[in-house]
Amino acid sequence: MIxxxxxxxxxxxxxxxxxxxxxxxxRAADFAVAAFASAEEFLAxxxxxxxxxxxxxxxxxxLNGLELQHILAKAGSLLPIIFLTGHxxxxxxVQAMKHGASDFLTKPVNDTDLLAAVRVAxxxxxxxxxxxxxxxxxxxxxxxxxxxxxxxxxxxVAGKLNKQIAVDLGxxxxxxKVHRAHVMEKMRVRSVAELVRLTQRCGISAR
Amino acid sequence: MSWITIVWSMNAAxxxxxxxxxxxxWCKQRQVLAHLVFxxxxxxxxxxxxxxxxMMHAGTVGQYEALIRWIHVPVWVLTVAFxxxxxxxxxxxxxxxxxxxxxLRTLVLILNFILTPNLNFRRITSLxxxxxxxxxxISMPFGVANPWGLLSSVSLLLLLIFFVDATITxxxxxxxxxxxxxxxxxIFGSILAWHVPxxxxxxxxxxxxxxxxxxxxxxxxxxxxxxxxxxxxxLARQLQASETELRETQERMELAANAAxxxxxxxxxxxxxxxxxxxxxxxxxxxxxxKIDFNRFRSRLHPEDRESVLxxxxxxxxxxxxxxxEYRAVLPxxxxxxxxxxxxxxxxxxxxxxxxxxxxxxxxxRKQAEEQTAxxxxxxxxLSRVTTLGELSGSIAHELSLPLSxxxxxxxxxxxxxxxxxxxxxxxxxxxxxxxxxxxxxGEVIQRLRQWLKKGExxxxxxxxxxxxxxxxxxxxxDLINQHVTIDVELGRNLPLVTGxxxxxxxxxxxxxxxxxxxxxxxxxxxxxxxxxxGTETRNGNGNCAVLVSVTDRGGSIPExxxxxxxxxxxxxxxxxxxxxxxxxxxxxxxxxxxxxxTNNTDRGATFHFNLPxxxxxxxxxITNNGKGS
Numbered sequence: 001m002i003x004x005x006x007x008x009x010x011x012x013x014x015x016x017x018x019x020x021x022x023x024x025x026x027r028a029a030d031f032a033v034a035a036f037a038s039a040e041e042f043l044a045x046x047x048x049x050x051x052x053x054x055x056x057x058x059x060x061x062x063l064n065g066l067e068l069q070h071i072l073a074k075a076g077s078l079l080p081i082i083f084l085t086g087h088x089x090x091x092x093x094v095q096a097m098k099h100g101a102s103d104f105l106t107k108p109v110n111d112t113d114l115l116a117a118v119r120v121a122x123x124x125x126x127x128x129x130x131x132x133x134x135x136x137x138x139x140x141x142x143x144x145x146x147x148x149x150x151x152x153x154x155x156x157v158a159g160k161l162n163k164q165i166a167v168d169l170g171x172x173x174x175x176x177k178v179h180r181a182h183v184m185e186k187m188r189v190r191s192v193a194e195l196v197r198l199t200q201r202c203g204i205s206a207r
Numbered sequence: 208m209s210w211i212t213i214v215w216s217m218n219a220a221x222x223x224x225x226x227x228x229x230x231x232x233w234c235k236q237r238q239v240l241a242h243l244v245f246x247x248x249x250x251x252x253x254x255x256x257x258x259x260x261x262m263m264h265a266g267t268v269g270q271y272e273a274l275i276r277w278i279h280v281p282v283w284v285l286t287v288a289f290x291x292x293x294x295x296x297x298x299x300x301x302x303x304x305x306x307x308x309x310x311l312r313t314l315v316l317i318l319n320f321i322l323t324p325n326l327n328f329r330r331i332t333s334l335x336x337x338x339x340x341x342x343x344x345i346s347m348p349f350g351v352a353n354p355w356g357l358l359s360s361v362s363l364l365l366l367l368i369f370f371v372d373a374t375i376t377x378x379x380x381x382x383x384x385x386x387x388x389x390x391x392x393x394i395f396g397s398i399l400a401w402h403v404p405x406x407x408x409x410x411x412x413x414x415x416x417x418x419x420x421x422x423x424x425x426x427x428x429x430x431x432x433x434x435x436x437x438x439x440x441x442l443a444r445q446l447q448a449s450e451t452e453l454r455e456t457q458e459r460m461e462l463a464a465n466a467a468x469x470x471x472x473x474x475x476x477x478x479x480x481x482x483x484x485x486x487x488x489x490x491x492x493x494x495x496x497x498k499i500d501f502n503r504f505r506s507r508l509h510p511e512d513r514e515s516v517l518x519x520x521x522x523x524x525x526x527x528x529x530x531x532x533e534y535r536a537v538l539p540x541x542x543x544x545x546x547x548x549x550x551x552x553x554x555x556x557x558x559x560x561x562x563x564x565x566x567x568x569x570x571x572x573r574k575q576a577e578e579q580t581a582x583x584x585x586x587x588x589x590l591s592r593v594t595t596l597g598e599l600s601g602s603i604a605h606e607l608s609l610p611l612s613x614x615x616x617x618x619x620x621x622x623x624x625x626x627x628x629x630x631x632x633x634x635x636x637x638x639x640x641x642x643x644x645x646x647x648x649x650g651e652v653i654q655r656l657r658q659w660l661k662k663g664e665x666x667x668x669x670x671x672x673x674x675x676x677x678x679x680x681x682x683x684x685x686d687l688i689n690q691h692v693t694i695d696v697e698l699g700r701n702l703p704l705v706t707g708x709x710x711x712x713x714x715x716x717x718x719x720x721x722x723x724x725x726x727x728x729x730x731x732x733x734x735x736x737x738x739x740x741x742g743t744e745t746r747n748g749n750g751n752c753a754v755l756v757s758v759t760d761r762g763g764s765i766p767e768x769x770x771x772x773x774x775x776x777x778x779x780x781x782x783x784x785x786x787x788x789x790x791x792x793x794x795x796x797x798x799x800x801x802x803x804x805x806t807n808n809t810d811r812g813a814t815f816h817f818n819l820p821x822x823x824x825x826x827x828x829x830i831t832n833n834g835k836g837s
Contacts, residue, residue, distance in 0.1 A: 015609050017609075017613040017644070018609060018612050018616065021614075021641065024617065025616045025619055025623065028624050086601070107608045107609070109612060109616070111616070111622075
């Protein structure tokens with residue numbers, strides 16, 4: 001497990017008594033909490049780097065829960081969302097889940113349910129962020145390759161031999177070997193199998 | 208027997224007949240002294256005729272002298288009676304003249320009996336016998352006239368003046384017929400009487416015919432009196448006819464009153480006595496002979512209506528306005544009866560009320576029917592509320608789930624805080640405070656629901672229309688959010704109070720708001736705007752103020768031909784609607800003495816308006832309309 005910044009639970013609800021009671025409950029369970037009275041207020045202070053999860057009221061005046069979810073998705077946010085809603089909002093809940101909500105709880109919500117959902121969401125956030133972080137690393141390594149090395153990499157992961165690559169690229173086998181060594185070094189891998197796994201994660205197709 | 212005897216005798220007989228008739232008349236009607244006076248006059252005139260006839264047949268001077276002496280008696284009676292008649296019957300003639308004549312005539316009578324042989328002659332020397340106008344032989348005196356006889360002439364002159372004066376008075380009074388007939392004959396008669404001194408002084412040569420001069424007057428008097436008698440008889444007949452008519456009118460009236468179950472009453476305010484028909488007694492449960500005064504009436508009034516009845520009565524007595532009220536009477540057997548009373552006060556000159564007349568009618572059946580109607584109306588209103596509540600159930604569940612959620616989370620947070628040990632008591636106290644206030648909030652929601660669903664009698668309160676608007680917004684708040692409807696509220700400031708049932712008025716407004724939201728479901732979200740406005744308006748242009756509430760949407764408009772149709776029961780444009788909403792709304796507003804109508808906006812959408820009469824400034828504006836009076 002990679003040690004990261006401590007997670008925050010963001011609570012957005014227009015009904016102050018409920019907002020404060022949920023905040024209290026979460027704090028009592030040793031979570032860091034940040035509460036907001038509206039979606040706009042939350043967006044104004046939104047920092048994509050902060051980890052944790054969002055406990056969001058579905059029905060709010062002006063910007064409602066679903067709309068906030070939409071805006072965050074567009075901005076590329078990874079923050080998992082737990083929706084809180086009144087009874088009878090099942091169709092909206094389904095819609096929220098389809099758009100990637102982490103959980104959907106009806107009011108009044110039981111503490112164990114809420115805390116469990118928050119824990120799951122935070123864990124999900126952590127995993128997502130870790131995956132996201134790994135991917136960025138690989139992309140960063142890829143970015144260091146020269147165009148020629150990149151070409152060679154695509155041939156290597158396609159399982160072609162140095163000789164075949166040299167013929168395809170119209171060069172000598174020795175040159176391909178040098179490129180290949182650079183690729184392995186820059187991608188920090190020791191075997192072709194490892195290289196194949198990395199490139200697959202980045203969605204790089206073989207030639 | 209010659210014509211002279213016949214004529215003089217007939218004259219006497221005619222006078223006596225009249226005298227007898229009017230004596231009988233006077234006996235029946237003693238208060239009319241004129242009849243007695245007339246009777247005496249006629250007897251005196253007859254006596255004079257008798258004396259004159261005897262004088263004409265007198266054989267000796269001694270006889271003649273005695274007859275002249277005694278004729279003064281009926282002449283005195285006649286003169287005094289004439290004067291009395293003029294005074295009593297015509298109410299004319301100067302009193303001093305009347306007394307002078309009577310006094311002078313009495314003096315003449317006394318002197319007549321003192322002097323010898325009489326007042327008129329100092330002595331009669333001889334009698335002359337001759338035949339007059341082909342009649343029998345008659346006697347006429349020769350002699351020396353007595354100077355005291357002038358007194359008699361003076362009294363005759365005064366009598367003439369008296370008659371002339373009285374005639375002028377009667378003429379001026381406008382009674383010309385009487386002045387002509389009676390006054391004329393009196394003046395004419397008293398002029399004719401002047402032949403007596405002329406004969407005595409030997410200037411003219413005719414027998415005495417004083418009886419004719421006077422009987423003319425008697426005849427005129429008799430004519431006048433008979434005219435009066437005829438008139439009286441006619442009046443009596445008319446009176447009888449109008450009495451019959453009156454009785455018939457009374458009977459018709461009673462029949463109508465009984466048929467209409469009307470009790471008629473009259474309250475003598477000065478003596479505090481109430482007269483009331485038998486039907487009226489039955490209405491209030493008074494015994495047939497029971498004496499009724501205001502307090503007895505008051506004791507029959509239902510305690511709840513007593514004040515309003517007394518106020519209406521008091522107002523009527525003060526202003527003279529027609530008294531009108533509806534109230535309950537409690538009969539001695541405990542039965543309660545609804546009564547409508549109407550009445551009018553009669554005043555004496557200086558605005559002093561002296562009596563009040565009116566009617567009371569049993570309106571129990573009507574009231575029961577009204578109550579039945581109101582009951583049905585309330586049932587439908589209740590049903591409609593239940594339906595509306597069903598439509599709003601999501602909103603209401605949400606309204607309840609909010610405080611419940613906050614309570615649960617707060618309580619569970621507290622449990623966790625305490626489980627940690629070394630709890631932060633400040634935080635626990637805050638949590639408990641929040642729980643209490645949220646619980647109260649949930650209680651309010653339930654209270655509102657209970658009121659909303661409550662069945663039963665409609666409450667009449669003085670209320671602020673703006674509070675009704677705010678209560679409705681609380682009920683519908685969440686629904687508006689879910690439908691993305693923006694609500695604008697323009698509440699008039701310092702609006703007068705209205706009287707009504709708060710729940711029913713909420714129901715009307717809620718219906719209008721829900722309809723307006725439904726009308727905008729096809730609009731783009733930013734277009735879904737709803738405006739609720741309150742204010743005052745002047746109704747009918749007569750200065751009667753009303754509170755006006757309007758709900759404006761931006762949906763479609765209502766086709767002109769459906770402007771009224773939409774208020775009919777079972778008219779609906781919604782798939783799941785019953786079509787009762789607007790018709791129930793209209794029923795409710797009408798029961799509140801207001802009006803509900805719709806108009807199209809100039810740009811888009813429609814506006815529903817309703818108005819309500821202002822509060823209780825005037826007692827007559829109170830909806831319950833509990834009246835007063837008997």
